[in-house]
Structures are given as C-alpha cells and as structure tokens.
Amino acid sequence: MMPVISGCGKTDSAKTDKPTSQEVVIADEDVPLANSDVKVLVPSAPGTTTYKGNNVVIDASNLEQGYVMIKYNGKNDKIKIQIAKGSGTTYTYNLNARDAYEVFPLTEGNGNYSVKVFENVAGTKYSQAFSKSLDVKLANQYLPFLYPNQYVNFTADCETVKRGVQVTKSTTDDLKKVELVYDYTVDALTYDKAKAATVQSGYLPNVDAVLAAKKGICFDYASVMATMLRSQNIPCKLVVGYTGSVYHAWINVYTPQTGWIDGMIFFDGKKWKLMDPTFASSGKKSESIMKYIGDASNYTAKYAY
Known part of the structure; x- marks a missing residue:
C-alpha cells in the first residue's frame, strides 16, 4: 500500500497531492554542444x-x-525531477544525490508550480513517486539567477569565483564587469571538440575543472561566465536553446543601466552583440562570427537556468 503523503513543519490548507503508479516516458535531455x-x-x-x-x-x-530543495532517500538509481509553472515549459532534471538535498531553481517568475519526482522503472519509463503544487511569490525577479544550481554550480571558495574577482578588480561598474568576464572567457577557453563528440546526457559543468583544462563545450563556457557574474551579484541566466538546428547554450544578463538584456549584451561601441562566448572564442572573433552572434534571430531559447 502506498503511504499517505503528508506535510510537516509549516503546512498550507490545500489538499496534499498523492502519488500515482501511472508510468510515463521521460526522455533524457540532450547536452548543448555548439561551438x-x-x-x-x-x-x-x-x-x-x-x-x-x-x-x-x-x-x-x-x-x-x-x-x-529536494531530497530522495530511496534505493532507486535513477530519479527525475520535473518542474513546471502552470501549463508552461517543463524543466526536467536528474536528482543525483542520495540522502542529501539538491537545489532546483524556479525560473519562470511568480505563480503556481508543480513539482514531480519520478523513479525509474526501466529504460526511459518512470513512475511518479511524489508531487506537490507550490505557490511562488519571489522576493524579487532576479534571485533565481543569482543562486547556484546544478547548471551553475559554485561556492564562495571555488577557483572560478576567485578568478572572476581578479578579472574584474579594476572596476565597480556592472557593465564593465560583464565585458571583462566575457573577454576573459573567450580568450582563456578553447572549444573542446573531443568532449563534444563523447559527452553524455546528464552532463553538468564543473566550472573549476573547465578553467583548469582551459577548454570546454558551450555549456561550460556559459556556466563559467554565469558563475563569475552571479558571484558578484550580477543576475545572469544560463540559456539553453537552438542556434539554427544546433542545441546550444549562452547567457543573458541584467544590469541596472540596461535592465534584462535578453540575448544582446556585448557593446562594441556601436551596438550590442549577442552574448555567445563559445562562438566568439572558437571563431577567434572573426567578422563573420561576430556578425552571426550579433543577430538575435539566429537564436531560439528553450530553457533558462
């Protein structure tokens, strides 16, 4: 018999959701690879x-x-989390820890979110173990893009945070910090073609390892930049989507001077350029590459973390 789900600590008056044995198919997410x-x-x-x-x-x-925060104490080896606001985009995550909490962002703003936890049955078949509806009212809209999470994972003492401080020590201006972090990332990292050819679904960037190796895929570039900026209180979205038909990752940034710059972030003295450190790095900032990444129509966002 399935146990009755109950809330402890502070509870709400809404009816608690119950688990269901209905099986669903949850496909693994692709890893963004573009150069x-x-x-x-x-x-x-x-x-x-x-x-x-x-x-x-x-x-x-x-x-x-x-x-x-979500914790799983069971014995199943493969656990999936799905988070969605209303009928909007469903975000699917792996829950990797056991008997320890992992953090999952609520990136779609205020509203009612469904949080579902699934246990693997076989292959890509999963059974829902638990679900809960949560009413979210953010203290401010920027917080989900300042905290660390699975995709932008850092602590105060990690080397990437320290490097960000060194890179931006010459200024207190947020826009200038963004420019310095962008230039550093583009110049310091090279695109890792071997990693792109072998990376598996479920890959999560390790920003310190990427910096040490001085190379990575686009997911790594975006995570390194987001780490440096978030740790200096600059809201930064790690965006996953498509450039043409290629699954890719880039960043969007907020500054008080500009507000949210959704896709356009690097100012070359005449106009904003799309913040795409991978293409700028692998293309050595060539005129054709900079023209491509400066055209927002070449990019379609799917998720923001």
Missing part, C-alpha cells in the same frame, strides 16, 4: 516548510528566494 564584491548566495533547507512521501522530501522554506 569585486563577491556575494555568493547559499541555498538552504531549514525545514520550516516541508512535504514528504515515498522516500521524497521537498523543502519549500525558501520559495521566495527562487528555489526549492
């Missing part, structure tokens, strides 16, 4: 508001900060 003052926010699971059932614990204590 100061440090203020590191730390996610936490204080247990003020939690929901439990079927070896799953959801800590919803800090929804206003733009994230939810």
